[in-house]
Amino acid sequence: MHLIKNKNLILNSSFVNGEWLVSDSTFEVFNPATGKAIAQISEVTSLEVENAINSAAKAFEEWKLTSYQQRSDILLKWQKLLREHSQDLARILTSEQGKPLSEAVGEILHSADYIKIYAEQAHLFIEPINQDAPLNQQAKIYRKSIGVVTAITPWNFPCSMVARKAGAALAAGCSFVLKPSELTPLSALALAKLGEQAGIPAGVFNVVVGSNAQAIGEIFTSHPKIAKFSFTGSTIVGKRLLAQCANGVKRTAMELGGNAPFIVFEDADIDEAVEGAWVAKFRNSGQTCVTANRFIIHKNIKQEFVKKLIEKIKQLKMGCGFDSENSLGPLVNQRAIDKISGLVNKAKEEGANILLGGHSFEKDDCKKGTFFEATVIDNVTPQMEIFHKEIFGPVVTLIEFKCEEEAIRLANQTESGLCAYAYTKNEKIISVLNQQLNVGMLGINTARLSNPSAPFGGVKQSGMGREGGSYGIEEYLDYQYVCIR
Numbered sequence: 001m002h003l004i005k006n007k008n009l010i011l012n013s014s015f016v017n018g019e020w021l022v023s024d025s026t027f028e029v030f031n032p033a034t035g036k037a038i039a040q041i042s043e044v045t046s047l048e049v050e051n052a053i054n055s056a057a058k059a060f061e062e063w064k065l066t067s068y069q070q071r072s073d074i075l076l077k078w079q080k081l082l083r084e085h086s087q088d089l090a091r092i093l094t095s096e097q098g099k100p101l102s103e104a105v106g107e108i109l110h111s112a113d114y115i116k117i118y119a120e121q122a123h124l125f126i127e128p129i130n131q132d133a134p135l136n137q138q139a140k141i142y143r144k145s146i147g148v149v150t151a152i153t154p155w156n157f158p159c160s161m162v163a164r165k166a167g168a169a170l171a172a173g174c175s176f177v178l179k180p181s182e183l184t185p186l187s188a189l190a191l192a193k194l195g196e197q198a199g200i201p202a203g204v205f206n207v208v209v210g211s212n213a214q215a216i217g218e219i220f221t222s223h224p225k226i227a228k229f230s231f232t233g234s235t236i237v238g239k240r241l242l243a244q245c246a247n248g249v250k251r252t253a254m255e256l257g258g259n260a261p262f263i264v265f266e267d268a269d270i271d272e273a274v275e276g277a278w279v280a281k282f283r284n285s286g287q288t289c290v291t292a293n294r295f296i297i298h299k300n301i302k303q304e305f306v307k308k309l310i311e312k313i314k315q316l317k318m319g320c321g322f323d324s325e326n327s328l329g330p331l332v333n334q335r336a337i338d339k340i341s342g343l344v345n346k347a348k349e350e351g352a353n354i355l356l357g358g359h360s361f362e363k364d365d366c367k368k369g370t371f372f373e374a375t376v377i378d379n380v381t382p383q384m385e386i387f388h389k390e391i392f393g394p395v396v397t398l399i400e401f402k403c404e405e406e407a408i409r410l411a412n413q414t415e416s417g418l419c420a421y422a423y424t425k426n427e428k429i430i431s432v433l434n435q436q437l438n439v440g441m442l443g444i445n446t447a448r449l450s451n452p453s454a455p456f457g458g459v460k461q462s463g464m465g466r467e468g469g470s471y472g473i474e475e476y477l478d479y480q481y482v483c484i485r
């Protein structure tokens with residue numbers, strides 16, 4: 001793999017109870033910028049997945065009794081190692097996921113920030129809460145680690161989605177078994193290696209890698225020793241896993257898909273809005289859950305906004321993430337290209353106009369890479385399929401509005417509720433947006449929402465539960481009310 005100095009970070013098998021497993025059966029991982037296989041990964045067996053959960057259950061009994069300070073020290077070492085190895089980790093990430101190297105470095109550092117915040121905030125939950133109680137009684141409320149956590153993560157942020165869950169769970173005293181996406185398992189395995197070096201005890205952090213997601217998912221959601229199942233991925237898969245958890249009444253966290261509106265009001269600073277649109281749409285080639293999908297623009301400024309946005313988009317250089325000139329990487333695989341091509345073609349049939357792009361693209365130097373042109377589509381309406389689907393690619397859809405109420409109605413006209421963006425200087429409009437936009441996160445005059453201390457998560461079909469800061473740690477704790485006479 002591309003210029004990775006510390007070859008010990010390149011691993012190709014599951015990590016269970018402090019051991020690296022091997023098997024004869026393997027699956028391949030591909031670089032989406034070239035279409036070439038970059039690793040052969042040992043397939044985990046169902047028995048090994050069960051062993052991982054049993055080991056985690058055993059390790060939990062000791063880990064939950066460690067002091068906050070011990071856990072915090074280990075997590076702080078872990079995040080320090082992530083920072084020290086950020087260049088190598090970023091190269092692994094770009095090799096398997098495709099994003100530009102500078103974005104990959106950003107993701108590694110962001111992951112380290114999450115682990116650091118959790119390490120620093122877990123102490124908030126040590127002291128019991130003294131509650132009012134009837135005469136002759138004392139009421140104390142304790143926060144207890146919930147137990148073994150299983151988690152499944154997606155390919156679009158193969159490092160930070162792991163850090164965001166595992167850091168919180170471990171800080172709270174839980175043990176953890178992870179299944180990363182089969183498209184991008186290498187980043188999670190490198191994280192496990194550094195966790196081992198940081199001193200995470202055997203069995204506390206396990207990673208199982210396999211291409212049969214459904215089979216692993218069934219064990220992850222039904223095993224009797226699991227207290228909580230945490231998922232980040234698409235809404236359709238999340239619903240299925242949520243149903244599987246019902247039988248064992250498992251606690252769940254669901255970080256699911258989005259369909260973010262990006263509203264630009266008449267009074268907005270257009271240049272700032274264009275800059276924000278560019279960030280919100282093209283980071284990771286539009287493959288983020290918080291990517292802006294529907295650009296809802298006031299009719300009086302739409303022409304200027306679109307002209308400036310297209311000028312800016314034309315500066316994007318598409319290509320392999322290892323070339324520092326490139327700012328638009330590939331999509332993850334051919335399935336993603338087919339899905340987006342289908343949505344764009346259908347929108348065209350339904351009456352939308354393609355102003356820019358609209359096609360998949362073959363780079364001369366890497367013919368098998370899965371690239372899709374930056375695309376702008378005008379005259380999109382709520383009657384079109386593309387309005388309601390999470391596009392997950394570099395496609396801007398433009399929708400015009402005339403008044404504030406219409407903008408809010410259009411923004412909320414979706415089953416998703418992860419996040420929204422709005423550009424306006426009007427305090428009254430800002431306060432109405434706060435009240436009326438049905439989302440978990442709202443960016444006003446900014447597209448840079450990321451903050452490891454803030455609660456990350458959505459409402460409606462974008463999921464339940466929050467990650468980040470003390471909110472994230474709380475998700476891995478249970479209350480215990482003790483009444484003493």
Ligand code: NAD
Pocket residue numbers: 152153154155156157161179180181182213214215216217218232233234235237238240241254255256257258288289290390418457458462463
């Ligand atoms: P996906 O749902 O296809 O896959 C996510 C994970 O689930 C992968 O590890 C995959 O192997 C696994 N999986 C797939 N089918 C499964 C099954 N039947 N049983 C068990 N596991 C199964 O999603 P994706 O394409 O990897 O990721 C993109 C999606 O993730 C988008 O919808 C995006 O919005 C969402 N996402 C949400 C957040 C958030 O915080 N809300 C963050 C990142 C990504």
